[in-house]
Amino acid sequence: MSGTLALASAIASMDQETLAHLVRQRRPQSASNVSDPIGLATELLRADTVARVLAPLNRRQLSLLLTLSEADGSTEPYDPRVLSELTRLGLVGIQGSSSEALPEVTAALMNGLATAGIDPATLGDASAEIAPRDPQPDTHTWYAAALTAVGEGSETLRTLRDHPGRLNRSGSVAVATVRALSELTSVEPSKTSLILAALDRARLLWPEPSKQRLTPGANAPAWLALSCGERWLVLAQTTLNAMPQALRAALETAGSDLAVAASMLPTMFPLLPAARRQIAEDFVATTDHLGITVQGLLSEPAKHVMADDLATARAILASELPPPAPGIYVQPDLSIVIPGSLDPANEADLASLSRPEHIGVATTRRVSELSLADAIERGVTATTAREIFTRLSLTGVPQPLDYLLASIAERAGSIKVGEHHGDEGQSRVSVSRPELADTILIDRSVQHLQFMRSAEDRGVLYSKLRPEHVIAALNAARYPASAAASLRAGGLGSASAPSPGETSSGEPHLLTSDDTAAQLSPELENLVKRVYLAARSEPGTGDFTRLLELAIRDRGTVRVTAEARGQAYVFTLLPVSLSGGRLRATDTAAGMERTLPVSTITAVETL
Structure with missing residues (x-):
């Protein structure tokens, strides 16, 4: 026997908020095909969705479901709070004024318990025992x-x-x-x-x-x-x-x-x-x-x-938390020791000039020619870099770092890479010294950039590749290349930040969680409205009409009792449709189609 009718009755009795909660928790897959409580009940009683909603239930909830399935019509009292939780999850139906177990739920529960190796008789006896750790961790x-x-x-x-x-x-x-x-x-x-x-x-x-x-x-x-x-x-x-x-x-x-x-x-x-x-x-x-x-x-x-x-x-x-560190220690080997957290602005300045080697309460970073070249590529000047180290270092600027900064300053700006939209390529490379351009043209390590010299200016090269690729390859080959000012303004190498209008809760996520308080999609919101209105409109209310709707959906035969002028008439019918307060059905015994007002129907029995 199916629990569709009992669940449909429970769904029909829900207010719109409770119905939205049910849909939010269960998220029926074929939402567009659901238009009434019977349709939603059919979706929610699929074996896979029942097993999925049973999985996170605790022993108390599972035990009540099991007890309800064994009640056999008794009036045994149940914990009203737990019963309400299960009803709101679509796991308990309603027959008349009483809660009723759903056969599909009971079958899934017994199958799940068997798979887990749990004796149903012991389900309500087990309790979670707490074994405090001794000694407790020092937090x-x-x-x-x-x-x-x-x-x-x-x-x-x-x-x-x-x-x-x-x-x-x-x-x-x-x-x-x-x-x-x-x-x-x-x-x-x-x-x-x-x-x-x-x-x-x-x-x-x-x-x-x-x-x-x-x-x-x-x-x-x-x-x-x-x-x-x-x-x-x-x-x-x-x-x-x-x-x-x-x-x-x-x-x-x-x-x-x-x-x-x-x-x-x-x-x-x-x-x-x-x-x-x-x-x-x-x-x-x-x-x-x-x-x-x-x-x-x-x-x-x-x-x-x-x-x-x-x-x-x-x-x-x-x-x-320890207070921010007063400064950093720059070592002669170009390593940097940071004895604690830094002020956010100082942290950002230092991060722009160095690379981490160890991150912790005390952090170690390192300055290198490559890290400084990357900084210059982003628009940091050698002068600015020296000012940052002078301000933050508690040990001054050691000679090796001073030499490296001077070398970078001497070469900074000697190669500028910008966008180009002509036939020569996508990048225009301006080299301060023609002899350096000659060296770049014959250097095998950058041959893949496919440089071509300008006919008008010996210090200008063109590449078929995009500017960011050219800059990265030149710097890797130890040529101090940086972006032209116009290119830096466009954000070379930076993430394309979303506009302010895109920073709200609509921002996409990489991960999903157990958070069931998420907003319903428009499709599910429309489902809630359709089911709620169908449960409260004629003729979609009452047990009789739900039995007839179920028979129409399943193409089943029913025995219908109708009264007219004080007399009762019994028909064996194959319901076809239910609309406008009238039932249209095929009377196979009489070989004809009948139309009965729903208001005259006094009993419906599924055959």
Whole structure:
């Protein structure tokens, strides 16, 4: 026996808000084909969608479903809160004024329990036991991981600004991009993936699937301009908001220990797939890396973030995070030691001139000819670079760095690359000395640029390749090339930032989460309106009409009792349509078609 009618009755009794909640949770696939409660009930009772909605239910909810299926019409009282939750999920039907188990749900539940190796008789007996860890992890060390994660996130955004990443066709980050970011930021690939996920949750990335490109989002500059503590607060808040629902429910029992909560999932949620349990464990690893937890135990500021008490969280950050470092130590080997976080402006200046070798509470960077060439390519002058090092260095400017800056200053501007729209190529290269242009023309390391000399000016070369490729290749070959002013104004090598109108919640995401509070799509919103109106319009109300609608959908035969002038008439009919308050059906016994007013029907029995 099907539970379609009982579920349709439950759906018809829902208000529009409850119906929207049901559709949001279940997300029927064939939304365009659903126009009434019967249609929605049919969609929701498909085996795959029933198994999917059962998976995250806890033992208490599963036990009530099992008890309801065994009730056999008894009036046994049920927990009204749990029963309401299950009804709102479309897992319980209504027969008359009583809740009724749905056969399709019961079958899926029994199959799931058998697959998980759980005896249905013991489902309501098991409880999640908490085994507190002894000794408890020391969460006072949270700030070390927090500072490291903020530094990694900041460096990742700056790197993506200058070197946009690539997305797969599915919209996920390409493995090659993770590997390249790892090399450029000196962060392990596994940790790079965690940082990318944290940045995405904080709306700091701008994935463009149509172009298969990943760049910083429009909010990234504002985030980079925040203090280190405020940057961490953004990452912590958005990460905790994205906690998987099952893990959040287990955490209510486990207190503040995410690791214990993750270990409780198999007991609390016996049908939860292994893949979703793994997601919960990965989430704990993410929070550990971000300093939100220490070995799975929530840190003090994270507890207050969870409670939406940001004022107290900020007070803890102010007292426990070390103050910004007064400066940096530039070593003769051109390495830079940063003994703590820097002021955001100083951090940005230093990042523009050097590359990271180690990111942590104390960070190590290195200045090289290539890093300075990249800075000059972005418009930084050698004079500006010297001023930055002089201002920040607590040990002055060592002789090797002074020599390198002088050399760069001497060569800076000797090769300018701009766009060209003529037949000669896409790039115009202006070389300050003709003899240097002669050298470039015969240099095998840049032959792939296909240079051609201008007939009018021996110091001008043309290339078939685009300017960004020419600049990168010349710098790699140790020729100090930089972008022409007009090209820099156009943002060479930078991410195409979205316009202000594109920075709202409509920004695309790389990841999906368990967040079911997302807005309904227009298609699903229209489904809710259609079903809600159909349940309240004639003749789409009442058990009789729903039985007839179901018979029409299934092409089934029904026995209809109708009354006219005080007499009852019984017909065996094959319903064809139901509209305008009238039932049109085929009477196979009489060999004719009948039309009956719905108002005269007093009973409908499915055969």
